[in-house]
Amino acid sequence: MPIDAAKALAAEPRSGEISWTRKDVQLYHLGIGAGLPATDPDELRYTLESRLHVLPSFATVAASGSPGVSSALSMPGVDVDLARVLHGGQRLEIHRPLPAEGRATATGRIAAVYDKGKAAVLVMRTEVADADGPLWTNDAQIFVRGEGGWGGDRGPSARLEPPAGEPDKTVERAVREDQALLYRLSGDWNPLHADPGFAEAAGFERPILHGLCTYGITLKAVVDTLLDGDVTRVRAYTTRFAGVVYPGETLRIRQWRGEGEVRVAVSAVERGDAPVLADTVVEHS
Numbered sequence: 339m340p341i342d343a344a345k346a347l348a349a350e351p352r353s354g355e356i357s358w359t360r361k362d363v364q365l366y367h368l369g370i371g372a373g374l375p376a377t378d379p380d381e382l383r384y385t386l387e388s389r390l391h392v393l394p395s396f397a398t399v400a401a402s403g404s405p406g407v408s409s410a411l412s413m414p415g416v417d418v419d420l421a422r423v424l425h426g427g428q429r430l431e432i433h434r435p436l437p438a439e440g441r442a443t444a445t446g447r448i449a450a451v452y453d454k455g456k457a458a459v460l461v462m463r464t465e466v467a468d469a470d471g472p473l474w475t476n477d478a479q480i481f482v483r484g485e486g487g488w489g490g491d492r493g494p495s496a497r498l499e500p501p502a503g504e505p506d507k508t509v510e511r512a513v514r515e516d517q518a519l520l521y522r523l524s525g526d527w528n529p530l531h532a533d534p535g536f537a538e539a540a541g542f543e544r545p546i547l548h549g550l551c552t553y554g555i556t557l558k559a560v561v562d563t564l565l566d567g568d569v570t571r572v573r574a575y576t577t578r579f580a581g582v583v584y585p586g587e588t589l590r591i592r593q594w595r596g597e598g599e600v601r602v603a604v605s606a607v608e609r610g611d612a613p614v615l616a617d618t619v620v621e622h623s
Contacts (some may be wrong), residue, residue, distance in 0.1 A: 341458050341485050343451040345415030351447040352409075356401040356466070359439045360387045362524070366396050369521035370554035371511060379569055384558075392436040393561065394572045395554040397466070397474045398428070399438075399524040401444050409446050410462035410480050416448070418482050421540075425549050426459065427479035427496055427503030427617075429576040433472040433507065435569070442468040449477065458485040459493060479578075496578050497619045501601040505592040507563050510607065511555055513547060515586045521551040547583040552604065552614055559591045560600050560620050573621045580616040581606070598622060 364385055367373070370393075372384035383391045407425050410416060436459040449463035460480040466473045479496070514520075526548055529536040537545045557575055565571045583589065588607040593600050599622065604615035 340417045340419075341451065341460070341482065342415035343488075343490055343551075346448040346451055346460070347415075349414040349448065351445045352413075353443055354401075356444050357441040358400050363390060363392050363396055363438055364398070366399055366524045366554070367393065369517070370395075370526050370551055371514070371517065372558065380562065383567070385477055389572065390438045391556065391569045392438055393558055393569050394425055394430060394432045394436060395550075395557045395575065396436060396472070397430055397432070398550050398553065399466070399526070400466070407462070407478055407480050409464065410460050410478065413448050413462075416460065418485060422483040422485070424481040424483065425579055426481040427551065427576070427578040428553060429477040429479075429574065431475045431574045432572055433474060434583055436473065440468055440473075442466050442473055450493060451490065453486045453490030453500040454481075454492060455486045456480045456483065456509075458538060463481065478504040478565050496617055498619075501603070503594070507593040507594045509559050509563055509591050509593075511559055511589045511591060513555070513583060513585055513587050516573060517551065517585045518545055518547050521548055526550070542582065543615060544584060547585055550562055552583050552589065553577055556591055556602060556615055556618065557588060557610045557620065560593060560602060564593055564595065564600055565620075565622055571622045573623060575620050577602075577615045577618040580613040583614055
């Protein structure tokens with residue numbers, strides 16, 4: 339079997355040093371649509387170095403933009419066809435506010451391997467700490483189609499009951515035609531997001547937006563509308579990637595307030611509200 343669950347789980351964690359600057363943070367913020375209007379004081383906190391606040395989802399690109407998916411596929415016990423791989427979900431836990439520049443140690447390992455029958459699911463966990471202690475923990479859920487069925491643990495269900503009632507807040511965010519080209523400068527160079535020929539070969543009509551870009555756009559919308567613009571209130575952020583986004587489309591972001599959390603559903607307006615992010619929760623103080 340291409341995935342050897344025992345070998346993957348027993349593999350030694352891999353550690354490496356990472357660093358980032360204010361410029362990296364600003365570029366990430368611009369890549370998820372910050373800075374419009376350019377002189378808005380609420381936007382300047384994402385774009386102006388003298389008052390820079392770091393949106394917690396920056397953690398997904400802080401290690402030179404290398405997503406957990408790539409790291410997982412290079413681990414011992416994992417030998418799969420990239421065409422069968424899907425980034426299924428993401429969970430980010432914030433241990434303390436992210437500094438605008440920093441150096442840290444990132445340690446990654448396969449934390450779980452689940453057998454979903456028609457697919458295997460790998461959970462790639464990356465823990466990041468600096469000299470002052472833990473900063474964040476990032477879990478990437480990777481679906482590998484056709485690699486399940488060996489009788490392993492199915493693992494927990496990521497599906498949640500839909501939020502009840504009308505959303506407390508609904509906002510729309512336009513995705514620029516060049517959004518993927520800008521976002522990829524934060525380090526995810528997959529040609530699926532830029533090369534029309536590559537996208538067509540992968541089964542898409544044109545290049546698609548990075549799922550983690552939609553992830554960042556959504557968190558910013560929640561922070562700006564229901565968390566008083568305070569990035570330090572975010573404690574954790576979980577989502578399931580339910581569909582694609584094409585640059586030039588509009589995201590409809592529905593938000594429901596809860597006790598210490600905001601439930602979120604994201605859809606693509608132009609395609610009949612096709613689901614994009616589902617089972618999405620922002621936990622906050």
